[in-house]
Amino acid sequence: MRLLKNGEFFEDTWLTLDNEEAVPQGADILVSAERLQAEFGTLMLHNGRLGVVVANDRAVDDIADYLEVIDTVVLEFPSFTDGRAYSQARKLRGSLKFRGGLRATGNVLPDQLAFMRQCGFDTFEVNGRFGLDVWQRAVTAMTLTYQGGYVPDRGFAPADVWSARAGNADDTLRSDFEEIWTA
Amino acid sequence: MYRYDEFDHRFVRERVGQFRDQVERRLGGELSEAEFKPLRLMNGVYLQLHAYMLRVAIPYGTLSSAQMRRLAEIADTYDKGYAHFTTRQNVQYNWPKLKDMPDLLDDLADVEMHAIQTSGNCIRNVTTDQWAGVAADEVADPRPVCELLRQWSSLHPEFSFLPRKFKIAVTGAPRDRAAVAVHDIGLRMHVNADGARGWEVLAGGGQGRTPMIAITVREFLPEAELLGYLEAVMRVYNLHGRRDNKYKARIKILVHELGADAFRAQVEAEYAKLGSPTVDVEQRELERISAYFAPPVYDELDETCVPFELAKNENREFAWWVKSNVSAHKVSGYAIVNISLKPTGGIPGDATSQQMFVVADLAEQYSHAEIRVTHRQNLVLPDVRLSDLYTLWIELNSAELATANVGLIGDIVACPGLDYCALATARSIPIAQDVSERFEDLKRQHDIGSLTINISGCINACGHHHVGHIGILGLDKKGEEFYQITLGGSSDENASIGTILGPGFAGDQVADAIETIVETYLGLRADDEPFIETYRRVGAKPFKEALYETA
Numbered sequence: 001m002r003l004l005k006n007g008e009f010f011e012d013t014w015l016t017l018d019n020e021e022a023v024p025q026g027a028d029i030l031v032s033a034e035r036l037q038a039e040f041g042t043l044m045l046h047n048g049r050l051g052v053v054v055a056n057d058r059a060v061d062d063i064a065d066y067l068e069v070i071d072t073v074v075l076e077f078p079s080f081t082d083g084r085a086y087s088q089a090r091k092l093r094g095s096l097k098f099r100g101g102l103r104a105t106g107n108v109l110p111d112q113l114a115f116m117r118q119c120g121f122d123t124f125e126v127n128g129r130f131g132l133d134v135w136q137r138a139v140t141a142m143t144l145t146y147q148g149g150y151v152p153d154r155g156f157a158p159a160d161v162w163s164a165r166a167g168n169a170d171d172t173l174r175s176d177f178e179e180i181w182t183a
Numbered sequence: 184m185y186r187y188d189e190f191d192h193r194f195v196r197e198r199v200g201q202f203r204d205q206v207e208r209r210l211g212g213e214l215s216e217a218e219f220k221p222l223r224l225m226n227g228v229y230l231q232l233h234a235y236m237l238r239v240a241i242p243y244g245t246l247s248s249a250q251m252r253r254l255a256e257i258a259d260t261y262d263k264g265y266a267h268f269t270t271r272q273n274v275q276y277n278w279p280k281l282k283d284m285p286d287l288l289d290d291l292a293d294v295e296m297h298a299i300q301t302s303g304n305c306i307r308n309v310t311t312d313q314w315a316g317v318a319a320d321e322v323a324d325p326r327p328v329c330e331l332l333r334q335w336s337s338l339h340p341e342f343s344f345l346p347r348k349f350k351i352a353v354t355g356a357p358r359d360r361a362a363v364a365v366h367d368i369g370l371r372m373h374v375n376a377d378g379a380r381g382w383e384v385l386a387g388g389g390q391g392r393t394p395m396i397a398i399t400v401r402e403f404l405p406e407a408e409l410l411g412y413l414e415a416v417m418r419v420y421n422l423h424g425r426r427d428n429k430y431k432a433r434i435k436i437l438v439h440e441l442g443a444d445a446f447r448a449q450v451e452a453e454y455a456k457l458g459s460p461t462v463d464v465e466q467r468e469l470e471r472i473s474a475y476f477a478p479p480v481y482d483e484l485d486e487t488c489v490p491f492e493l494a495k496n497e498n499r500e501f502a503w504w505v506k507s508n509v510s511a512h513k514v515s516g517y518a519i520v521n522i523s524l525k526p527t528g529g530i531p532g533d534a535t536s537q538q539m540f541v542v543a544d545l546a547e548q549y550s551h552a553e554i555r556v557t558h559r560q561n562l563v564l565p566d567v568r569l570s571d572l573y574t575l576w577i578e579l580n581s582a583e584l585a586t587a588n589v590g591l592i593g594d595i596v597a598c599p600g601l602d603y604c605a606l607a608t609a610r611s612i613p614i615a616q617d618v619s620e621r622f623e624d625l626k627r628q629h630d631i632g633s634l635t636i637n638i639s640g641c642i643n644a645c646g647h648h649h650v651g652h653i654g655i656l657g658l659d660k661k662g663e664e665f666y667q668i669t670l671g672g673s674s675d676e677n678a679s680i681g682t683i684l685g686p687g688f689a690g691d692q693v694a695d696a697i698e699t700i701v702e703t704y705l706g707l708r709a710d711d712e713p714f715i716e717t718y719r720r721v722g723a724k725p726f727k728e729a730l731y732e733t734a
């Protein structure tokens with residue numbers, strides 16, 4: 001698996017740990033929400049980056065208290081038709097004000113990429129099946145939205161169409177998106 | 184009515200382009216059918232028994248003459264010269280080819296139409312009162328809010344992969360012609376003591392195999408809070424709706440399993456956390472949209488029109504048509520004309536391209552070029568002068584569009600059933616044809632009075648049989664079709680689910696059974712008491728006795 005972020009592929013250097021597995025010094029690690037809750041005292045002292053994987057039948061409010069020290073949250077799409085993680089992402093980015101990395105894993109396909117980004121995901125765990133050109137096309141196919149959405153490092157922007165109508169065309173979600181993706 | 188601006192145009196065009204790419208990838212084998220399926224569904228393309236079917240959205244049931252003409256042209260170019268109007272105010276084509284779909288969608292985009300989200304587990308086309316904006320009893324026109332919802336729900340990033348499909352219905356009138364209590368979310372407009380507009384929010388209604396009447400989640404929600412509040416309802420559903428069993432995945436099951444109070448509490452808790460950062464934008468947008476729905480300029484006319492009254496006296500058939508098909512308009516001297524798509528022995532909701540062209544022309548000539556589609560599969564010309572009614576009737580008559588049975592026993596709602604639908608367990612169209620032929624006599628229909636029959640070809644209940652005064656459900660028993668009959672359903676402001684009378688009937692016995700029910704009613708009714716009221720007064724017993732003693 002590799003990661004797609006800001007229009008480029010990266011190798012995934014994060015280690016996903018089982019609940020029993022020893023924590024390797026210095027590594028960037030992903031643990032389950034259960035383990036995070038149970039071992040937070042020691043995990044927060046870990047000297048690599050810390051991330052958490054939240055199953056999609058779990059309330060993201062459960063990890064609210066830990067978000068300040070968490071670098072990355074991973075949300076799961078067991079199948080692309082199971083859309084619970086979209087709402088989890090919106091809650092994380094919205095009421096929980098999480099500004100770290102938000103990764104989508106599982107059945108992540110180009111046709112859902114735009115929705116995921118709009119809900120606040122910025123990193124995508126993908127297999128080698130689709131080339132960068134296909135992912136790029138998925139980002140540019142629709143240049144407008146009727147809903148607001150999350151812009152990395154900035155928070156929520158209002159709906160493109162509605163703000164453009166109000167004369168704030170530069171202030172739209174999509175123009176920020178394009179910048180980030182093509183920078 | 185609403186007109187697209189450059190942004191709406193661009194949005195729909197880009198969507199067609201995206202779908203064109205997806206179709207090419209599917210035809211080229213790059214996408215599997217499993218991956219393509221949800222994509223095509225979100226663009227209204229179903230795979231049916233014999234062919235692909237395309238369902239086109241008619242937002243809140245309002246069409247212009249130009250749009251109706253384009254729908255007729257599409258029927259000629261891509262289908263077999265007819266189209267089918269559905270119980271959700273949409274239109275379906277049964278025979279277009281997959282490779283032609285992107286071109287067809289481009290043709291629709293020319294006239295500001297699309298097929299976005301007419302299927303799939305997303306927010307479907309929003310429906311409303313077919314008389315919105317003209318009904319005499321209306322609080323206000325609900326369509327600006329419907330259009331706001333159309334835009335807000337279009338490719339909603341969070342709510343495009345819900346546990347199941349999601350239907351929203353809106354009414355601006357106390358008499359509910361939009362069946363809001365049997366939708367996933369229903370919205371009913373109220374004005375509070377200060378004269379401010381707000382919405383009663385209902386949730387958890389539905390039909391299908393477990394019919395349920397919605398609960399009221401909020402009695403009065405200030406209009407400015409509408410989208411935020413809907414977002415909270417949708418989020419609770421998206422996170423907690425069941426995904427383990429597709430028959431238990433609708434919001435009604437969640438509401439039922441949690442209980443009304445717990446569901447309300449979850450929604451309110453979610454809403455409290457939301458904040459409402461975009462409310463100003465929405466209000467500005469709602470005002471912008473509302474301007475498009477400003478009433479047309481009406482002539483100042485008398486309440487009565489002498490030539491019209493004379494024509495009624497002289498022509499019994501015209502008088503019948505006026506009685507059943509013409510409704511009260513809020514402006515004096517005008518009327519609402521309902522066009523029946525239920526000729527005796529016809530297929531409910533079907534129209535030929537020829538008829539569609541005629542309706543488009545007549546709307547232009549007599550009704551401010553506007554047409555409505557009803558959830559009972561009929562059409563409406565909303566703005567007709569009383570003085571034009573007689574000429575209009577003659578013209579409708581020559582296009583076989585003047586059947587005087589709207590709201591009567593011949594005005595049968597039926598889903599496509601086993602003749603087209605891949606999920607069907609029995610045919611529904613031939614049953615509708617049989618019953619309508621049995622009650623062909625218009626005088627008899629008018630004598631029986633207000634009575635709705637709804638037929639579904641399987642428990643998915645697309646023919647809304649649960650809320651028909653008489654409901655007919657087609658089932659399959661060891662390869663034989665049989666039909667279960669329910670009585671007492673209703674989808675209006677006193678919504679109720681029909682009760683099953685007893686064992687089902689073979690297809691060729693259904694018309695007899697309906698006749699027995701009707702005769703029993705006629706024997707029991709007091710004065711001109713409508714069927715549903717007699718039923719509510721006397722209950723199912725006399726009907727059961729009549730049906731099963733003779734059987």
Ligand code: SF4
Pocket residue numbers: 598599600601604605606607608639640641642643644645646
């Ligand atoms: S009720 Fe059943 S048969 Fe009729 S259209 Fe719906 S799914 Fe098909």
